């Protein structure tokens with residue numbers, strides 16, 4: 001089979017949908033200034049405080065912070081100019097003060113095993129929650145959080161910032177344009193060289209069980225759902241540690257998934273990548289469709305491949321999308337819009353339970369060496385009181 005040289009053209013603009021989650025067409029004339037309790041003050045929480053809230057200071061004020069690390073508490077407390085009595089070591093004390101602080105919402109950005117107590121404390125006081133991924137580090141806790149939020153009637157969104165980057169929105173635009181027809185399957189690859197001890201940011205990632213799945217793959221499983229527009233029904237595969245000294249938990253994963261609507265997916269996740277790197281924001285995605293394939297690699301260029309027998313391969317690059325706010329900032333904006341009467345965002349707790357079920361289905365599939373029925377896990381979880 002001969003392949004003609006690559007041609008680079010643009011798709012017709014008529015086939016390009018609007019980017020997802022535009023701001024509501026009509027913002028309320030009075031936008032309230034929300035009062036946040038921030039659970040976590042260092043690590044990713046420090047980024048929330050210093051960077052991700054920056055565009056929204058007129059809409060949301062962080063009125064209290066919590067961190068078990070006094071140094072993190074001091075750094076972020078000083079940055080925000082918070083008085084000492086609004087800097088808490090224990091989240092229980094911060095939430096006990098919620099009424100006097102007139103707090104109406106909170107952010108949760110502490111390690112996953114502490115998400116459940118934070119959300120349950122917030123829900124008990126009717127505070128809306130924006131939480132870092134994953135919902136929790138066990139399926140039982142994730143389901144408990146889902147029900148706590150539902151019973152309390154609070155709005156809860158999960159931080160799936162990787163959906164809202166220009167490279168991914170450009171890929172999504174190509175898929176949604178309709179030109180390539182139905183999606184057949186998605187191939188996703190995350191590969192990062194964390195062979196050095198502590199090279200993956202915080203120590204807990206090198207010490208925990210299921211490290212790549214819980215701390216990494218949740219982003220990629222969620223992205224597979226986002227790109228395909230389909231939910232996972234079954235998952236099979238394995239996670240393991242080949243004896244790598246930098247991880248106590250599992251750090252290699254290979255999985256195959258059957259999604260709704262006849263779509264399938266394959267996922268490779270490695271924390272021991274000794275070759276080609278597809279690390280954070282450089283993940284590899286290939287979406288095989290009825291009329292062509294779309295590929296995104298670490299150079300961030302979205303390329304469409306269209307093959308015609310006898311004619312060869314036509315390649316074109318999708319013009320990159322630009323976004324007003326990206327990643328975390330985009331999600332914080334969606335959450336505030338939702339609180340202010342705008343549309344529910346894509347990554348509500350209800351939606352995100354689907355991605356989380358893939359994660360814990362993957363753990364079980366590996367532990368039992370069998371295909372796990374993710375749809376049944378979700379039915380059971382949603383039905384449980």
Ligand SMILES: NC(=O)c1ccc[n+]([C@@H]2O[C@H](COP(=O)([O-])OP(=O)(O)OC[C@H]3O[C@@H](n4cnc5c(N)ncnc54)[C@H](O)[C@@H]3O)[C@@H](O)[C@H]2O)c1
Pocket residue numbers: 039040041042043044045066067068069072089091109110111112114132133134159161201202203204215
């Ligand atoms: N969305 C993303 O791109 C992204 C990237 C990195 C981390 N995360 C997520 O952010 C969360 C935090 O991860 P991290 O890397 O910042 O972790 P980290 O270990 O750096 O912890 C963050 C902060 O939480 C504090 N903390 C720990 N336990 C606490 C507790 N019980 N109560 C109050 N404070 C506590 C720590 O002292 C630290 O200051 C995790 O859910 C992680 O998955 C998300």
